[in-house]
Amino acid sequence: MSIRFKEAGSESSRRECYGGPDKQHDTSEFLLWFTDILDDELNPGRDIVNNIAQGEIPATQIPRFKRIPLVQASMESLQYLRAGRLSIISQRMDSQECNQTICKTCGDVTRTWNSFRQLTVPLPDSRAHTLQQLLDTQYGKGSADLRTAIDCDSLKCRGAKRDKDLTRYLTRLPDYLVITIGRFLSLGSGRNNAEITFPETGIDLTKYFCPTEDVPTNALDREHRGPFRYDVYAVQQHRGTLSGGHYWTVARSPDLPRNKNGAGEWHEFNDKNVNPCTFAKTQDSSTYMIYLVRQGTPMRRG
Numbered sequence: 001m002s003i004r005f006k007e008a009g010s011e012s013s014r015r016e017c018y019g020g021p022d023k024q025h026d027t028s029e030f031l032l033w034f035t036d037i038l039d040d041e042l043n044p045g046r047d048i049v050n051n052i053a054q055g056e057i058p059a060t061q062i063p064r065f066k067r068i069p070l071v072q073a074s075m076e077s078l079q080y081l082r083a084g085r086l087s088i089i090s091q092r093m094d095s096q097e098c099n100q101t102i103c104k105t106c107g108d109v110t111r112t113w114n115s116f117r118q119l120t121v122p123l124p125d126s127r128a129h130t131l132q133q134l135l136d137t138q139y140g141k142g143s144a145d146l147r148t149a150i151d152c153d154s155l156k157c158r159g160a161k162r163d164k165d166l167t168r169y170l171t172r173l174p175d176y177l178v179i180t181i182g183r184f185l186s187l188g189s190g191r192n193n194a195e196i197t198f199p200e201t202g203i204d205l206t207k208y209f210c211p212t213e214d215v216p217t218n219a220l221d222r223e224h225r226g227p228f229r230y231d232v233y234a235v236q237q238h239r240g241t242l243s244g245g246h247y248w249t250v251a252r253s254p255d256l257p258r259n260k261n262g263a264g265e266w267h268e269f270n271d272k273n274v275n276p277c278t279f280a281k282t283q284d285s286s287t288y289m290i291y292l293v294r295q296g297t298p299m300r301r302g
Contacts, residue, residue, distance in 0.1 A: 027236050027247050028118060028180045028289060035089055035117060043087040055081055066109045069214040074098060074171035075224050077113055093117055096172035097139070098210065101147065101164040108154035110164075113171065118289075122182040123192045131179070131198035131290070139208035143168040169210035173228045175297040177205075179290040184242045191241055193285040200279045201231045203292060230292035232279070237286035250281050251291075255299035 040046055057065060057080045065073040074096060082090070094115055101110045121134045136142040145166045152162040183192045205228040217225060234251035248270035256264030261276050268277045282290075 026242070027238070031178070031289075032117060035093065039085070039087045039089040041087075042089055043085060045084040045086040055083070057081065065111060069212075070098065070100060070111065070169065070171065070210040071212045071220065071224055072215050073111060074113065074210065075221065078172070081113055081115060092175045093178070094172070095119060095170065095174055095177065097168060098171045099166060099168050101150070101166045103152045103154065103157060104163045104165060105160075106152065106154045106156040106162075108152060108157070115172075118178045118180045120180045120182050123194050123196075126192055126194050128195040128197070131196055131203065134196070135205070135208055139168050139170050141167070141207075170205065170208045170228075171210050172223045173205060173209065173294070174223060175294045177230060177292045177294070179292065181288055181290070183238075183288060195283075195285045196287060197283050198232065198290065202295075203230045203232070204228065205230065229295045231295060232282065232290060233293050234291035235282045235287045236289040236291075237282075237284075238288040239286055247288075250277060254293050 057077055061076075061080070065077065068076075078096070081096075082094075085094075094117055096113055096115045099112045099114075102108070121131070121138060123129070123134070124137075143166075147164045147166050149161040150164045151159055152164070153159055181196055183194075184190075206226045209226060209228055212220060212224070212226065231254065233254040234249060236247060236249050238247050239245055248268065250266060250268050252266045253263040256262060258264045266277050266279055266281065268275050268281060
């Protein structure tokens with residue numbers, strides 16, 4: 001749902017989002033809704049009429065995007081896939097991934113990009129996992145999968161059914177990344193209570209990013225140049241079910257020093273109650289969303 005505050009009727013639409021005021025609002029959906037509004041309101045390009053198809057790579061560019069290094073194609077794709085999206089929200093929070101398939105007969109490459117503001121990680125079962133273990137199967141070499149009997153439209157295969165290797169890569173990583181644990185993806189209205197653990201600092205996503213060695217480092221912008229190491233500054237936690245429950249937050253201000261009981265230390269925010277805690281509070285089955293800031297991100301106050 002995309003809502004502009006200034007549009008007629010938007011106020012009544014906002015009141016009915018996600019079932020209205022009498023329904024539990026999923027925190028993940030609410031964040032997407034809220035940042036979508038901010039993105040639109042802060043976008044200086046919102047009213048610019050584009051001469052190219054919004055969100056589409058021109059057909060004339062596709063053959064070239066198949067040949068050049070994936071990281072270069074990913075960077076260049078953004079001028080088409082994200083045309084007119086110029087807000088600071090989009091710049092600092094949006095990520096991109098690419099599904100790349102390679103025909104095992106002719107070598108033809110197909111690349112499909114997708115932008116997202118939250119990285120959702122599915123849970124394979126109810127056992128305990130580290131965040132790294134979950135990511136290992138989603139991106140990079142660990143995501144490689146053989147797809148059989150897939151149409152290949154290359155000049156050599158001419159629509160024949162072929163086997164193809166599929167690999168998913170991260171192809172843009174921003175300063176601020178939100179990871180959502182898929183606790184409600186596979187259990188109907190139930191909740192997967194698997195314990196997911198992760199370190200407070202140095203979460204390294206570099207190996208999940210597409211290869212960059214074929215492009216000079218100075219030709220890559222920050223969002224395409226590793227290493228991609230992140231620190232945790234907040235988590236949102238939940239107890240209950242998809243239809244009802246309670247949310248609270250454990251967070252610290254990453255731009256403030258780690259002084260005892262200061263805002264730079266960990267606190268639990270639970271309704272009107274704010275209490276000091278430690279990072280260990282994040283390491284249990286109630287954690288639902290993880291907020292990360294990339295190391296080296298400029299922190300400005302005032």
